[in-house]
Amino acid sequence: MTFGVPGDFRSEDESRDSFFGTLAAGLRYVRGRPALLVTVITAYVVALTSIPYFVLLPGMVIDVFGRDAFELGAITSASSVGAIAVTVWAAAVVHRPVAWQLFLGTSFLFGLVVIAFGLAPNFPIALVIIVLLGAVEMGYISFVLGLGMAYSHRRYDGRVQALIVSSFSFLGFVSLPIGALADAIGVRGALIAEGAAGAALIVLVVLYSRRIGAAEDARVPADEERIRALAADGTE
Template sequence: MGKNLPAPFRSLAVRNFRLFVTGQVVSAAGTWMMVTAQDWLVLDLTGDSGTALGTVTAFQLAPLLLFTLYGGRLADRYDKRWLLGAANTAAGLLALVLSVLVMSGAVRLWHVYLAALCLGLVNAVEVPARMAFVSELVGPELLPNASSLSAAYFSTARMVGPAAAGLLIAWIGVGPVMLVNALSYPATVVALCLMRPGELVRSARSARSAKVVDGLRYVRGRPDLLVPLVLVGTVGLAGFNFQLTLPLLAKTVFHADASAFGLLSAAFAAGSLGGALLATTRSGRPAALLVTGSAVAFGALETVAGFAPDHATAAVLVGLTGAAGIYFVQAANHYVQLGSAPEYRGRTMALYTLVLQGLTPLGALLVGWLSARYGARSGLYLGGLVSLAAGLAVLVPALVRRRRAAAGAAGAEPAPDPAAPAPSATGRTP
């Protein structure tokens, strides 16, 4: 089958990876339907409170900040396939309980907060295990392609899910949409059960005495990993709060209904899909300048998106921002994952998850407060400008060092070769 696949899809020649993608596409679409339904529910329960929306986002992402390093340790010590099966089962049960509460009319805001917190705990285990599991599915040679395809299906789900959720919320309500999400998780669990363990590309697991601090020490001793992780953390903290900024922009600035909000989110996802597909052409570890350059592009586009005068223009700019954002995230992912030793990969990717998503709750609270005080556009301005400044702070010194090194190499005269003949009086060698 692999011989007939175009190069961007070559990882799908691996049977286990095909099963993984199939289950994840269904589950991820349900997840993004859930995100849209949850955001709309919170806005309805609180009278369009940006602070409440920021709080539920913080509850969902805070466990990543606190526990994802331990999730990475579990991924390095135990079978990632079974960890993912257990995590997806738990997430499905949480979605089922919340959907029942909504459909029965008994839901309260604290129920949403509690469900978000519990889901965040599940994600603290699931996310680093899933990211590290991709390398076991396809091996190191196909890892960049498989990772980018994973981002592509996630972006596809983010494009289809919110658009479908917006239409369904207007038709059947929030509760049934959440129920659809609950019913999507078995697809991932079944796919994991159907895989052939003997075909997984597994490295030796870390010793049971291995600790989280070992992974931290490993990264601290690798400046080539530490700098991009700091950049990813800064961009994630300030710039990746679209779960909060997009619904506020749609509802409070453009006064859109649920279906129009879903379309705005779909535009962001469509751009993300384009960026992910572009990244599938990568066959090795990207250059460090590519990572920082894409961060600069993302920050500039997010800032411009904040000035969008109408819904249509916002959709275009948000789509371009999504493309630059996912390209940056994938470049950083490949740079860090391909540069780390296999025995530390789970903990390294847990740290990557921590800085990308775990710091977002702090940014969500700040952006929620800022949006409530100065309007929804201010969240985009803040995220874009901080991301732009962080990217330039890394990119400019790197370019200066490269230019100086090139100038030094060009100005240095090669040492004379003692075996070469002496020049003649005319300056030419005989």
């Protein structure tokens, strides 16, 4: 079967360029496509604000609600219920024109649901909210990865995906300041601050996306002519 695999997946520039040259080409390509630029920026905004809510899950369940390890496992499992349901839906709409609005809306809603989780008055209500939180989180992940592929030419798929996925590597770094914030203002306060920061920054991203015409660019295919124009621009 391997003999039947086409041999044209690696382009000429990929075979000649160094690691840094390849990285620079990927960054130049993302910068030249407003839709991709906003997608990558959103990936880092959400990774540094809303997604790290999971760092505070044990504190919320055990310290705030006074529950034990079983309830912590239950609330983690509940988040998976919403995640599975939304993944199927997101996969069905990610290539439709409405996906761009859904992506930005999901990114904004993510922060709001984190706030709601921080405000949950008791464990049963938190259990309901975590289902929605898991759904929003997985919807966001499905859209950011799916649109990253949809808006990029196949020559740059790997580089664009690497830029997006690398945002998740910052979760470990941001966990420390989030823990320190929880010690200072409490677990609830830290969750509310996380969600508020995430939602507010996404509003700024949306305003920026309108200024650079990202929504219009999202309707443009990543064709070969566009690749050549961007490559030529980078050599000037």
